[in-house]
Structures are given as structure tokens and as C-alpha cells.
Amino acid sequence: MEKINCDIIRDLIPSYVDEVCSQATREYVEEHIQSCGECRLIAARLRGQTLAGEKLEQKELDGLKKIRNTLKYQNIICYVLLLFVVFLGILLFFINKYSALLVDQPLPLVVCLLAALAFSAGSRGHEPAVKKNYLLGGFSLAIDIYFMVLFIYTVRRLIAGAETIFGMDLPEIGPFLENQLIAAYFVQTALLFYNFFCIMHWNRNCHWLLCLNLTGIFLLLNYDVWLKYMDNFDTLQASLLRSTFVLIGIGAAGILVCLLLACGIRRKKAAGNT
Helix, strand or coil: CCCHHHHHHHHHHHHCCCCCCCHHHHHHHHHHHHHHHHHHHHHHHHHHHHHHHHHHHHHHHHHHHHHHHHHHHHHHHHHHHHHHHHHHHHHHHHCCCHHHHCCCCCHHHHHHHHHHHHCCCCCCCCCCCHHHHHHHHHHHHHHHHHHHHHHHHHHHHCCCCCEEEEEHHHHHHHHHHHHHHHHHHHHHHHHHHHHHHHHHHCEEECCCHCCCCHHHHHHHHHHHHHHHHHCCCCCCCHHHHHHHHHHHHHHHHHHHHHHHHHHHHHHHHHHHHH
């Protein structure tokens, strides 16, 4: 009879632990487990499992909340960075105003790259980049190389006292270069937006491409500042080369850090799968 009584109690223990039984059932179970050590142990073990499950569920909810907050901050970084780049472009290319933000261009580039790295440290961008991303990255790099060669060649021709460049008189060179800079700025900004989109919506690892796009954009800003406001031909070539390679060096450092972060993420993911 005692065995039958324990079997009944063990059927009632789950509802007793979950507190979904009647008061009479609760009193009946409590009276029994006071005198039955085995049933008391079963009830304690089940209660411990229930608490552990609740803690695990709460931990999962906290993790999801943390991910949502991280994604929110990533979105903010993305929008602020895009707005800042657009603001600088409008200020220089269309309002023709030499802002204090462009006096020392490496500094705003460093700030933008740090923002891109903060964006890279989030929970997006774990899938490998696809062929299209690499092709567009190569296109962005080609734009940078083209303008480096174009402006260095133009400066050398000016220093040499040439009266025509590319078959055009000197007064025509400014608008010729300016129009190309504006077109390239729109292309680089569109590529920056596209890479943000790939990271945020397709989880692509395009963080290093963000650094490449930002470096290209600031190179264009640098050349436009030179085109509009540089008036000292004695130090023109040295100044242009120095600013160009400083920006390239900073951008290369940002790209390298992003690639190292990507390698770390891949190793962590691989370790988690094993």
C-alpha cells in the first residue's frame, strides 16, 4: 500500500512543484514527503531542474536583449557615419566651403575608421563576402589609384610650366578635375552605403571594405581641397604626396585591423562548431 501511495505522490509532484495543483493536493503531497525521504528527494530534484530552466530561459532573454541593443548601436553608427560623409561632400563639393573639418583630414578619417571598427565589433558580418563584394572593392581601389596618378601627373605638369594638360588650357583643367571628383565621390559613397547594407541585411563580412571606401572618400576630399585652395606651387607636390600617403597609411591600418577581427570571428565560430 505504501508503494502505491508513493506512485500516486510522484504523479502529483510535477503539478505540486509547478504550483498548479489544488490546496488539498498540496497538503497531501507535503504530508507525504515529510515522512518519505525518496519522494522528498524527487520533489527537490524536480524543483531544482525547474529553477535551472527558468534561469536558462532568463539568460537567453538577456542575451537576446543584449544583441538587440548591440544592433541598435550599430544602426546608429551606420547612419551617423553616412550622414557625416554626405555632409562633408555637400560642404566641399557643392557649397564650396573650406570647413575646419577638412583642415586636418587625417583626423576625421581616423574618427570615421574608429566608428567603422566599432561597427565591426558588433554581432553582424559573420558570413563571408561574395564575389560581387570583392569586385566592387577592386573598383573602389581602382578609383583611388586613378585619382592618385591623375593629380600627381597634373601637379608635375603645372610645376614644369606646361600651358596645356590633356590637350586643355589651364583654366579648363579645374572644372575637368572637379567634375570627375564629384562623380567619384557619389560612386564611393554609394559603395559605402552598399557595404553597410550587405553587413546589416545579409550579414556579409564587408567591414574592411568600409575602411577602403572611407579612405577613397577622404582622398577625393583631399584632392578637391588641393584643387580649390592650394596656392603655393613651391611645396605643392611634396604636400600632395604627403597628404595622400598619410591617408593611405591610415586607411590601410584600418583595413588590416578589420581583417584581423574577421579572422578572430572565424576562429571563434570554428571553435564553437567543434
